[in-house]
Amino acid sequence: MRQLGRAAILMTVLIAGMCFPGNGLAQDLKIATVDIEALTLTSDEGKAVNDKLKKKYDDIVAIMSKLQQGIEKKESDLKTQDRVMSATAKAALTREIESDKVTFDRKNQDYQKEMMDYQNELLDPVAGKAQAMLQAYIKEKTFSIVIDLSAEKGNVVWANPANDITEDVRKRLNDEYKKTGAAAPAPAQRPPTATPTATTPRTPATAPATAPKTP
Numbered sequence: 001m002r003q004l005g006r007a008a009i010l011m012t013v014l015i016a017g018m019c020f021p022g023n024g025l026a027q028d029l030k031i032a033t034v035d036i037e038a039l040t041l042t043s044d045e046g047k048a049v050n051d052k053l054k055k056k057y058d059d060i061v062a063i064m065s066k067l068q069q070g071i072e073k074k075e076s077d078l079k080t081q082d083r084v085m086s087a088t089a090k091a092a093l094t095r096e097i098e099s100d101k102v103t104f105d106r107k108n109q110d111y112q113k114e115m116m117d118y119q120n121e122l123l124d125p126v127a128g129k130a131q132a133m134l135q136a137y138i139k140e141k142t143f144s145i146v147i148d149l150s151a152e153k154g155n156v157v158w159a160n161p162a163n164d165i166t167e168d169v170r171k172r173l174n175d176e177y178k179k180t181g182a183a184a185p186a187p188a189q190r191p192p193t194a195t196p197t198a199t200t201p202r203t204p205a206t207a208p209a210t211a212p213k214t215p
Contacts, residue, residue: 029144033159035166037150040123040130043173049122056118060111067107071100130173137169 040046074097078090085093138146146165149156 030142031145031147032138032141032143032163032165033147033149033156034134034164034169035150036130036134036148039134039166039170039173040127043126043130043170043177045126045129045173045177046123049126052122053115053119057115060115064104064108064111067100067104071097071104074100129176130169133173133176134169137165137172141165 041050074093078085078093078097082090134146147156147159148154149159149164
């Protein structure tokens, strides 16, 4: 995703003011950790978005499955009726099958892009709200450094769970979301996206939603 696809090279570090003490002692720093991926996808609004993405994906799978079944039936007819079909009929059916496969692959790729665009459209605002709430929390609590545990290629070997602020920020996000009158959704399943196939049509595979990374 546009803002979600930015991964940290080593470790994502959010610095609130970087107000290091004059003596530079590490014990004077307030350090915390956060899982931005979980913060976004498991918030109430994130779960609601997941539900919408899941529904759209299921609709796409139903369409693609019907197309796949049609191709498989024609392939079966070509095989089982080989002895009774004329050469002209077999050639025509073979061309029809190949054309259907091309159509299938094109639709699959189109749906993949459609799903990615839809995911961006729905998740980007949620990610933005999560980032804004996190920044406000950092400023309020005057943390010096906050490390994103969900950052790709992060080099955090271990972090004390007591320093994790994910749940605290998520509670604030959920409270803010409920003020809009939205009902809390059911537990989320990560939304899948369709993936294109090669020569043999298959129902689009699933892939989890990605989480926001700090720029």
